[in-house]
Amino acid sequence: MLKQHLQFKLSQKLSPQQIQLMKLIQLPTQAFEQRIKQEIEENPALEGGKETAESDFDDDLDNSKDDFDDNDTIDAEDINVDDYLSDDEIPDYRTQSNNYSSDDEDKNVPYASGTSFTQHLLNQLNTYRLSEEEHDIAEFLVGSVDESGYIRRTLSDIMDDLAFTQNVFTTEDKIGSVLKTVQQLDPAGVGARNLKECLSIQLHRKEKTPDTELAIKIIDEAFDQFTKKHYQKLLQKFDITELQLRDAINEIEHLNPKPGGSYAGNNRIVEHVVPDFAIKIVDGVLDLTLNGRNAPELHVSREYSNMLKGYKEAKDKSKSQKDAVVFIKQKLDAAKWFIEAIKQRQQTLFVTMSAIMDYQKEYFLTGDERNLKPMILKDIADEINMDVSTVSRVANSKYVDTPYGTKLIKEFFSESMKNDQGEDVSTREIKKILETVIEEEDKKKPLTDETLAGILKDKGYPIARRTVAKYREQLDIPVARLRKKI
Structure with missing residues (x-):
C-alpha cells in the first residue's frame, strides 16, 4: 500500500563553491x-598578471555587480551588443599572421x-x-615479463594462452626451451x-671464481636454508x-633481485617534489613562508567588465543580447x-602550517625526531577552528622545506603513548x-622483539x-633471525 506524507528536516550541504575550495586546498x-592555467583557458573573464588602475576598475566592477544582481531582471530592450562587437566586421585574414620570430618561445615541454x-x-x-614458432613463443614470453623482470605465470x-590468443599450439617443453633463450637477454636475471631462478641466472653469468661457484651451490641446492x-x-x-x-653471501648480496628495475632507458620521467612551504631559522626564531607559486597575480578582465556596463547603457535592445x-x-x-577562493586557500594553508610549526617548535629548532610531540589532526583543527577534513587535505599532499630536508607534512602527525613518568610521548619518538637500538646491535646476535x-x-x-x-614492521625492519650476519 502506497502512502504519501510530508516531512521537515534540517540538512547541511556544501555549496558548489565550497566543494571547489576544498579541492583547491587539497x-x-x-x-x-x-588548475589555474585550466581556469584561465576556460574563463575568458579571468586574466593573469597585475592589473593597472585597480581601484577604478574594482569600482566599475562593483557597480556593475550591483546593477546585475541575481534577483535583477534584464530587459532585452536595455541591451545593445553591436557597439561592443563591431570588431567582428574585420575579416579573419586581417587578424592572422604567419610570421614567426626566432624569439618565439614554445611553453610546452615535450616528452622524450x-x-x-x-x-x-x-x-x-x-x-x-x-x-x-620459436619467435612467436619468445615474443609472447617477453610480453609476459612484468616491470620487475619476472614471468609470474606457469608454463x-x-x-593455453598461446593456443587461444596466438593460435600457436605447442608443448610445455618447447616453451621451457625458448624460455632459456629469453633468460639470456639483458639485464641478467630477466625472464626468471x-x-x-633470478639469482641463479645472474650468478651463472658471472666469472667463475670459488666464491661464485659456492654461491651457485647455495642458491641452487640450499636456497631455503639461505633465506x-x-x-x-x-x-x-x-x-x-x-x-x-x-664471501659467498657477499656475492649474492650484490645481485639485483629486480632486474627489470635496472633498465632506465631514456623515457623515464623524473618527478620533482616542489615544497609548498619553507621553514627557516632566523636568529633562533622560526620563519614560515608560503611558496610564491601559490599566490599568483590574477584579475578580472576589464574588457568583460566594460561590456557588462555598456550593455546597460545601450539604447537598442534585443533578446539575444540578454x-x-x-x-x-x-x-x-x-x-x-x-x-577569492585562491586567497582563502593561501590563508588556510598558511594558518594550518603555522599552527603545525608552533606545535612542533622544538623539533623544527633542533631537527631531532625524538622531540616530535604527539599530534593528531584534531589538535590542529581545534587550534585554528577549522574542520579536521581541512587539516587532512593540507597535511596529506603538501611538503615543507626545512633545514633538515624536505618533509611530507603528514609525517609530523603521530599518536601518543605514556612513558614511565606518565607523560605523553610521540610514537615517532x-x-x-x-631504530637506533637495532642499528647499534651486534648483527651476529641480533636482538629479539622481547629483548627490544x-x-x-x-x-x-x-x-x-x-x-x-x-613498530618494527612499520619501519620495514625484519625479524632478528633475518637480521643476522656472520
Missing part, C-alpha cells in the same frame, strides 16, 4: 598551477619518446636465430619465474668455513569567486629510538613485545 603547488623495457627485450630477441597457463639464514646448516652441508660462507549579458555575468562572477621491549622499558617506554613487533 592540490599541491604543481597541480595548483595547472624512449624505448620501453619490452621493446628493449624484443630488439635483443631479433639477434637470435629462431624458427617462426601451462602460457601454453621466481627469486631463486632463513640457517648459517650453521650451510656450514655443515658444504663443509666450508665462516669466511668462505661470508543572453549575452547572462553569459558575461556568469563568467565575471566565476572569475571573482576563483580569485619511540620508533626512532627503536626490555631495552625500551629500561629507557622509560613500557611497551609490549607485540607493540615492538608492530
